[in-house]
Amino acid sequence: MDSRDERPFSYSVTGDYPVVMLLVPLILGILAANSLYSLLSSRLTLMVIVTVALALCFSLLLLLRQGRGMLVLTRLCLMATALSFGALLTVVSLRNVLVAFPAEKAVYGGVIVSEPRVRGGSVRMRVMTGGMWAGDRAMKRSGVVELTTVADSSTRSLAEGDAVIFEGIVRAPANAGNPYETDYASYLIHHGVGGTAFVYPDALKRASAAESVRLRERCLGAGYRARLWGDHVRMRLMDVYRSVGLTGGGLALVAAMTIGSKDLLTPATRSLFSEAGVSHVLALSGLHLSIIFAILELLLAGGMRTGRRARIAQVVIIAFVWTFALVAGLPMSLVRASVMYTIMALCLMTGRGYSSLTALSLAAFVILLLSPLALYDVGFQLSFLSVFAIITLYPVIAPTFVTHGTFIGRLWGAMAVSIAAQAATAPLVAYYFHNFPLYFILSNLLIVPLSAVVTAGGLLLLLISPIAPLASLLAALLGGVLSLMQRILSFIAALPMSSLTLYPTERVVLLLYAAFAFVVTAALLRRRSLLMPAIALLVASAIVSASDRRAEKRFAGVYFYRNISASVIHFIEPSGQSLLYAPPEVSDTLLRRATAGIARQFWRRCRLLPPRRLPETMNGEAIRRRGSLVLFGGRFYVVLDSTTPRDAVPTPLRAEALYVARGYRGDFRPWLKQIRAAHVLLDARLSPWQRARCVQACRAAGIRPVDLATDRAPVCR
Secondary structure (H helix, E strand, O other): OOOOOOOOOOOOOOOOOHHHHHHHHHHHHHHHHHHOHHHHHHHHHHHHHHHHHHHHHHHHHHHHOOHHHHHHHHHHHHHHHHHHHHHHHHHHHHHHHOOOOOOOOEEEEEEEOOOOEEEOOEEEEEEEEEEEEEOOEEEOOOEEEEEEEEOOHHHHOOOOOOEEEEEEOOEOOOOOOOOOOOOHHHHHHHOOOOEEEEEOHHHEEEOOHHHHHHHHHHHOOHHHHHHHHHHHHHHHHHHHHHHOOOOHHHHHHHHHHHOOOOOOOOHHHHHHHHHHOOHHHHOOOHHHHHHHHHHHHHHHHOOOOOOHHHHHHHHHHHHHHHHHHHHOOOOHHHHHHHHHHHHHHHHHHHOOOOOHHHHHHHHHHHHHHHOHHHHHOHHHHHHHHHHHHHHHHHHHHOOHHHHOOOHHHHHHHHHHHHHHHHHHHHHHHHHHHOEEEOOHHHHHHHHHHHHHHHHHHHHHHHHOOOOHHHHHHHHHHHHHHHHHHHHHHHHHHOOOOOEEEOOOOHHHHHHHHHHHHHHHHHHHHOOHHHHHHHHHHHHHHHHHHHHHHHHHOOOOEEEEOOOOOOOOEEEEOOOOOEEEEOOOOOOHHHHHHHOHHHHHHHHOOOOOOOOEEOOOEEEOOOEEEEOOEEEEOOEEEEEEOOOOOOOOOOOOEEEEEEEEOOOOOOOOHHHHHHEEEEEEEEOOOOOHHHHHHHHHHHHHOOOOOEEOOOOOOOEEO
16 A cells, blocks of 8 residues: 555444454553552442443444544544443452451461462462451451462372362462562462462361362352363373373473473473473464364364354364363463454354454453453463464565465465564563574474474374374374474574573563554555654664663672572672572572572573672671671671570671571570661561560560561662
């Protein structure tokens, strides 16, 4: 289209892209309500009134519309209604998640609604609570709690669907406050978890048979019951794979690519696929569903798309697709693909034309209407962005006259799909996972066809599993294909600069997507002039990124890390060299494990040198230590731990911080009298007895301590 041409004005109320006109304000309403929840949560009735009033105004304007001006006003009213409705849905969803749990210890009854995961010495699970007993009070308290406990024989045997009773303090999700940490609190809230709790195994038990029946009836609605059924079927299918000889890494990959079970994937395998740019083959999506759709259409309709048999086949295919999605755990990428395939099947049944962009927009609209917080799901964002880019950019990158007919053209078409998807998802991948694969085109050209073979072969393996010889032969062939995939990925990962490590900030990501929006608009409207703002935004993102990198270099100081499995203080010099304090009972292995997340999010981001452990006695240029006393940056820090003598009498001293670590058994009061500290910090891992004594001593001295179990730690610079 020539840039001078003007499109004729559409007199349809919803314009040329009806779903997009509703989807965009719906998303804006969700974003606004999530940011302003504390302000809007107390004004729910007013929001309902505003939404209903806007809907009535739209209905009135729809009846009275005459001329172009009135039609524009009608559209604006419709968009305002969608925005208000999105905000209303979000506030209601957040109110349902953020349940007000009591501050004191209470007894809760509930049902485990996620597969318990054992990591190190702990077990983590999600429990839908249905009852609470605090003192003499008994009340219904329905909400999802992320429960963590110590791994032992009793807790390791717990399974999804078990009814349990536990005693503990449930707190609202909160972040640790460590530098550059992942916003895990928001992640939990946006995934329906309104509380967290840690309990010891003796405070967690299975409910009796009678209690289990009552708790399941009280806690589980139809949606959770359906998901539990799907998870049960998935576990049975895993047993089928094991029975035909699949084990280890082969079992993990086949299960991930066919039934959506990723629990067996090791961190090394996930990292290998991510660094090569093909982690999407591990997430069930349209790629996998297209294989199922094609097989079922061939078997049930004989390849025909018209006639009664074809219509019946499409009904069966729709039912199977959604059953498959339920068994796979309803990941967002698969839900998106299922909605789009359902729309396509309905179009085939009714003889209507199918538009990929309209189907994609409608899929997003339906999902957000049912679950507005799904907008914050990483799978939702990556899935919709990649498909949107393929729909809009692929025809520009690989027009039909280029891809048609020749092998080189078809090869370029396959490459264009990867380029379009990567262009849309690269900023988010770098933001969430901090890597950008340079050889993603090569990886996708080689791995995607092999993954299609694995998916089709894995599904066929389930069908022929009763025929043991054939099943064993197919399992061996799949093992060979999987081995080839891993060798290819290992080769690509070993290439120079196979993956770049990136840490873009939120504002850089926003600038990149603003540039992407201009590129897509230029592609849709065929207007090259729109590429100039895109280039300007890319330059701005580079400038902002450089500014952020300079800010990240101001890291020198003393950091008290919270919510990790060891007491750790980090002394960082301006040069990037640093030392870690940890109590002597914490081994080097445990220390590395405890700080692994901080190393990934903070140390690597700021390019710190690997820290050394602070010895009990040290006389260096930048830091000195003798027992409990540490001198760093011209300031004193006093650390009380198991090596501090119980009868030690401190000398008067002005210090930056007085830190009480787990293991200290002495009297805390003399230290408070003699040490004039700017900050008094209590380790998050203190026993209840230790914490109570320290808090009592601080109150008597008129000092408010920083309890690292609940308070954000200061940074001493």
